[in-house]
Amino acid sequence: MPRMKAIAAAVQILQREGVRHAFGVPGAAINPFYAALRERGTIDHVLARHVEAAAHMAEGYTRTRVGNIGVCVGTSGPAGTDMITGLYSAAADSIPILCITGQAPTARLHKEDFQAVDIAAIAKPVAKLATTVLEPAQVPGAFQQAFDLMRSGRPGPVLIDLPFDVQMAEIAFDIDTYEPLPVHKPAATRPQIDKALDMLAAAERPLIVAGGGIINADAADLLVEFAELVDVPVIPTLMGWGAIPDDHRLMAGMAGLQTAQRYGNTNLLASDLVLGIGNRWANRHTGGLATYTRGRRFIHVDIEPTQIGRVFAPDLGIVSDAEAALRLFAEAARERRDAGWLPDRGEWVEQCAERKRTMLRRTHFDDTPIKPQRVYEEMNRAFGRDTRYVSTIGLSQIAGGQFLHVYRPRHWINAGQAGPLGWTLPAALGVCVADPEATVVALSGDYDFQFLIEELAVGAQFNLPYIHVLVNNSYLGLIRQAQRAFDIDYCVQLSFDNVNSPEVGGYGVDHVKVAEGMGCKALRVSEPTEILPALEEAKKLMAQHRVPVVVEIILERITNISMGTEIDNIVEFEELATRGEDAPTAISALNLDEMQFLD
Numbered sequence: 233m234p235r236m237k238a239i240a241a242a243v244q245i246l247q248r249e250g251v252r253h254a255f256g257v258p259g260a261a262i263n264p265f266y267a268a269l270r271e272r273g274t275i276d277h278v279l280a281r282h283v284e285a286a287a288h289m290a291e292g293y294t295r296t297r298v299g300n301i302g303v304c305v306g307t308s309g310p311a312g313t314d315m316i317t318g319l320y321s322a323a324a325d326s327i328p329i330l331c332i333t334g335q336a337p338t339a340r341l342h343k344e345d346f347q348a349v350d351i352a353a354i355a356k357p358v359a360k361l362a363t364t365v366l367e368p369a370q371v372p373g374a375f376q377q378a379f380d381l382m383r384s385g386r387p388g389p390v391l392i393d394l395p396f397d398v399q400m401a402e403i404a405f406d407i408d409t410y411e412p413l414p415v416h417k418p419a420a421t422r423p424q425i426d427k428a429l430d431m432l433a434a435a436e437r438p439l440i441v442a443g444g445g446i447i448n449a450d451a452a453d454l455l456v457e458f459a460e461l462v463d464v465p466v467i468p469t470l471m472g473w474g475a476i477p478d479d480h481r482l483m484a485g486m487a488g489l490q491t492a493q494r495y496g497n498t499n500l501l502a503s504d505l506v507l508g509i510g511n512r513w514a515n516r517h518t519g520g521l522a523t524y525t526r527g528r529r530f531i532h533v534d535i536e537p538t539q540i541g542r543v544f545a546p547d548l549g550i551v552s553d554a555e556a557a558l559r560l561f562a563e564a565a566r567e568r569r570d571a572g573w574l575p576d577r578g579e580w581v582e583q584c585a586e587r588k589r590t591m592l593r594r595t596h597f598d599d600t601p602i603k604p605q606r607v608y609e610e611m612n613r614a615f616g617r618d619t620r621y622v623s624t625i626g627l628s629q630i631a632g633g634q635f636l637h638v639y640r641p642r643h644w645i646n647a648g649q650a651g652p653l654g655w656t657l658p659a660a661l662g663v664c665v666a667d668p669e670a671t672v673v674a675l676s677g678d679y680d681f682q683f684l685i686e687e688l689a690v691g692a693q694f695n696l697p698y699i700h701v702l703v704n705n706s707y708l709g710l711i712r713q714a715q716r717a718f719d720i721d722y723c724v725q726l727s728f729d730n731v732n733s734p735e736v737g738g739y740g741v742d743h744v745k746v747a748e749g750m751g752c753k754a755l756r757v758s759e760p761t762e763i764l765p766a767l768e769e770a771k772k773l774m775a776q777h778r779v780p781v782v783v784e785i786i787l788e789r790i791t792n793i794s795m796g797t798e799i800d801n802i803v804e805f806e807e808l809a810t811r812g813e814d815a816p817t818a819i820s821a822l823n824l825d826e827m828q829f830l831d
């Protein structure tokens with residue numbers, strides 16, 4: 233049996249489990265890992281500028297491709313604590329990432345050693361497993377278990393904390409005898425699926441709510457196949473967006489309090505049965521449960537048994553991986569179709585499609601300063617079906633959710649539940665590492681952008697080109713809007729007179745200068761007609777220089793974006809679209825050229 237340092241065995245296991253990239257920040261206690269990484273030479277490392285960013289890069293990396301597991305690395309002390317936010321946003325969205333931390337030597341763990349902190353205890357609530365390995369010979373098993381846990385059941389992150397001496401200790405290990413553990417995923421049974429299909433058949437106005445579990449399970453094609461077989465419209469959740477293309481005739485819009493369309497909410501409210509697959513009834517999707525559930529029955533399919541009934545009791549709960557369930561759903565539906573048992577859904581499908589054609593918000597504004605709605609209209613013009621959008625939170629993300637178009641799974645990459653400011657930029661870098669050929673477009677408000685702005689240098693250093701659309705209202709816009717309920721506008725302003733940059737007109741930070749200082753390219757736009765040319769120019773700059781390109785769009789400072797507290801009381805702040813030219817890049821206008829308006 234070959235003998236080697238325990239950490240060398242760990243690096244061999246990473247490689248055997250498919251890891252090709254890692255994101256991190258070295259420190260003394262994790263240097264044995266870095267030495268092993270260098271010696272092996274099979275894993276590329278991206279040096280973050282902030283350890284939280286390394287965790288978000290790992291998330292972006294995982295979320296981009298089926299089977300990817302992002303790895304982030306640092307010391308246990310301040311690096312590990314920085315990565316907790318990444319573990320949280322990964323756990324919240326069922327995203328596997330592996331966080332590896334280097335700890336003080338075991339003999340000094342209880343001596344308040346330099347940078348020794350019980351990171352495993354801190355990480356426990358936000359990880360499927362968080363463990364400090366105290367026995368060197370257990371290191372291979374810890375990694376084997378980590379990969380098994382990350383992939384099995386509801387996916388999620390794991391933290392492995394390795395004391396310095398444990399990393400350095402010699403153990404017997406032979407990678408040729410190592411096998412990844414078989415992944416365990418519960419699967420629906422045929423009687424369960426038949427029962428669900430009976431309920432679907434008995435309904436008059438059924439809908440499918442498609443959650444992120446479908447994307448995690450790589451089952452988007454099966455979802456579309458099943459929806460087409462039964463001819464039932466689909467409402468994707470924010471995490472499921474892209475599971476069915478926006479321009480599919482059965483895509484009925486998103487429902488929710490913020491990232492939703494008027495037609496999505498109206499379609500949901502008109503339904504009498506909802507079949508949720510791989511979703512978790514997130515509160516910004518459902519709003520008040522009485523409004524959401526009144527007058528309709530629910531079937532809930534989820535991989536995690538404790539998710540069934542967590543938010544409300546469904547009429548039927550099925551514990552299953554989304555792919556396994558959808559495979560059986562499609563198989564059973566095909567049999568029913570061939571037997572002539574499937575009800576005709578033509579009228580209901582047409583009602584949903586009619587709302588999609590007519591219940592639109594206006595995007596075409598010519599105002600200067602620019603109104604945000606216009607930005608998304610121009611983005612729809614500039615970016616094609618293959619674009620991978622990355623965003624986090626704020627009015628920018630909410631309006632993006634309302635107006636942008638997504639056509640493929642993993643092309644809307646969003647920290648949905650946690651929404652940590654600063655996530656967008658490093659996540660976009662992780663997306664670039666995972667798919668170097670992709671057109672990656674990040675969308676941030678000014679505050680989100682400023683949170684981890686230093687990561688721009690990582691993009692420049694490692695040649696990770698993407699376009700960052702930065703919508704600048706010089707405000708914590710979402711919180712300003714929320715403060716209307718308190719009748720205050722307090723501690724939410726980002727404006728100041730920049731003594732070095734009078735040209736930013738009191739908007740505070742000169743993002744163009746900062747981006748250029750970091751080695752990136754940047755453009756600033758103040759007129760609506762300049763947006764599209766700037767986005768086109770950004771594409772050229774990105775191809776030419778292979779660095780991130782920031783397109784800063786100076787917005788009017790106060791624009792309220794449609795939202796509400798219940799899905800039947802969403803407040804509209806702008807006039808709605810009444811003519812085709814009010815919403816020229818709405819999906820029906822783009823694809824059918826048959827927009828009909830009610831007048």
Ligand SMILES: Cc1ncc(C[n+]2csc(CCOP(=O)(O)OP(=O)(O)O)c2C)c(N)n1
Pocket residue numbers: 625626627628629650651652653676677678679680681703705707708709710711
């Ligand atoms: C780490 C963190 N702290 C606080 C918040 C609360 N929060 C959500 S949105 C927001 C303001 C976002 O401002 P900006 O990025 O400029 O976007 P805008 O709403 O103006 O488009 C804040 C403070 C958060 N999501 N994350």
Ligand SMILES: [Mg+2]
Pocket residue numbers: 677678679703704705706707708709
């Ligand atoms: Mg802002």
